[in-house]
Amino acid sequence: MAMDLTEADRGEKGRTARRVLLALALPICLALPGCMSSGSSAVSALSVDKITTAAITPLSADSEIMSDETVIRDLVGDLNEGQMRDPLPWSNALTGSAGVISSFSTLTDGTKSCRVFETTRHGFDGVALFNGRACMRPDGGWDLVEFDRAGS
Incomplete structure (x- = not known):
């Protein structure tokens, strides 16, 4: 009968370990497809963003900078x-x-x-x-x- 308790304890510990691993792996698995679908890769990281806005105007050499x-x-x-x-x-x-x-x-x-x-x-x-x-x-x-x- 002592053997049965030990095996039961081992079984419970195994189920608990599986639950912990599943709890840790689930958020990671859910987050990965979002990163992969957004184009985040080594190649896309090297590309240059060509978007420009009118909100930022470069200063010309002739413009007076308020010093x-x-x-x-x-x-x-x-x-x-x-x-x-x-x-x-x-x-x-x-x-x-x-x-x-x-x-x-x-x-x-x-x-x-x-x-x-x-x-x-x-x-x-x-x-x-x-x-x-x-x-x-x-x-x-x-x-x-x-x-x-x-x-x-």
């Missing part, structure tokens, strides 16, 4: 005298850089008015301090005539 200097120049030029007392944060979504403009002063050389400032620049390459000077053009626009890394 950090351009953002800073426009911000400094748009300030009124009252706003030049407090530090002013800036950011450029195109380059991912940001900083704070501070230490403003105004210089007038005859008819030419300039604004001297310092700014930090936090970019992918680290944090740096820059000294800058923006001067007003006769048409009322501003040019960034100096923008140098401090200590260079």
Whole structure:
């Protein structure tokens, strides 16, 4: 009778092992046909997708890329005298850089008015301090005539 229990136990363990294997194999078998029917193969992986969209337009060499200097120049030029007392944060979504403009002063050389400032620049390459000077053009626009890394 002891033999019968041992054989029964072995039979039950075998059935349990088969159930576990079936439970593991079933999801794999169901997923494989989906992968195979989608064309996922070594050959299809090497092919080039020729689809293009109008949403992404490449920049031409002649187009003006809005650089950090351009953002800073426009911000400094748009300030009124009252706003030049407090530090002013800036950011450029195109380059991912940001900083704070501070230490403003105004210089007038005859008819030419300039604004001297310092700014930090936090970019992918680290944090740096820059000294800058923006001067007003006769048409009322501003040019960034100096923008140098401090200590260079």
